Amino acid sequence: MKRAQKGRNALAESIVKQLGRRHSTATVLFHHAVGEYLKLGPTDHKCLDLLRERPGLTGSELAAITGLTTGAVTGIVARLERAGYLHREDDPDDGRKQILHLVPERVEAVHAIMDPLRGELSALLERFEDHQLAAIAEFLAESTEIAFRQAALLRARSISAGTSPAPSRKGAPT
Numbered sequence: 479m480k481r482a483q484k485g486r487n488a489l490a491e492s493i494v495k496q497l498g499r500r501h502s503t504a505t506v507l508f509h510h511a512v513g514e515y516l517k518l519g520p521t522d523h524k525c526l527d528l529l530r531e532r533p534g535l536t537g538s539e540l541a542a543i544t545g546l547t548t549g550a551v552t553g554i555v556a557r558l559e560r561a562g563y564l565h566r567e568d569d570p571d572d573g574r575k576q577i578l579h580l581v582p583e584r585v586e587a588v589h590a591i592m593d594p595l596r597g598e599l600s601a602l603l604e605r606f607e608d609h610q611l612a613a614i615a616e617f618l619a620e621s622t623e624i625a626f627r628q629a630a631l632l633r634a635r636s637i638s639a640g641t642s643p644a645p646s647r648k649g650a651p652t
Contacts, residue, residue, distance in 0.1 A: 498621075512591060518561065521546070525554050526563055526588070529580055536575045545633045563588075 506520075513523035521544075528543060529535060535543075541551040555578060558564045563584045569575035603611060 508595070512588075515591060516561075516588065518557070522554050522557055525551070526558060526580070526585075529564060529578055530585060533580070534577050536569065536577055538575065540578065545629070 509523060510520045513520040516523060518526070525540060525544065528540065532539075532543075537551045537555055538548060540546075540555075541548045544551070546554070555564070555566070559566065561584075562581055564578050564580050566576040567579055569577050603614070606614065
């Protein structure tokens with residue numbers, strides 16, 4: 479194997495095993511801090527983000543995306559509604575469902591919290607050439623899809639193996 483290929487493989491391994499993990503941990507800790515600042519739990523905060531990204535979801539759809547139980551999502555929705563981040567509207571096609579809508583003014587307050595991070599990341603990206611920015615964008619887009627897919631596969635494996643992380647119920651196997 480050529481020296482250049484060995485170096486490339488070592489860098490790729492470092493990205494996957496060390497840099498990626500460290501980035502993931504820093505991201506999780508940052509979002510915990512944002513949630514604390516907003517007086518929201520980290521799951522509530524990320525559900526809020528999912529609702530921003532995918533407007534018009536129902537609670538059942540949010541549960542399916544996150545892998546949370548519908549009961550857990552009901553609690554999250556109630557907390558977000560009490561905090562003024564969203565409101566519910568009856569689904570015109572199915573009266574049993576409610577569509578979750580964000581309150582734009584409250585979402586703007588969340589965006590303001592993120593502005594310093596966005597500013598620093600924008601400054602960092604200014605150091606890269608166009609082709610490097612394209613590679614970064616491609617990596618982030620595709621690695622995000624891989625992470626979503628792997629989360630769904632892991633949940634499916636847990637359920638089929640009977641090791642679902644769902645909360646135990648009295649008398650039910652865990």
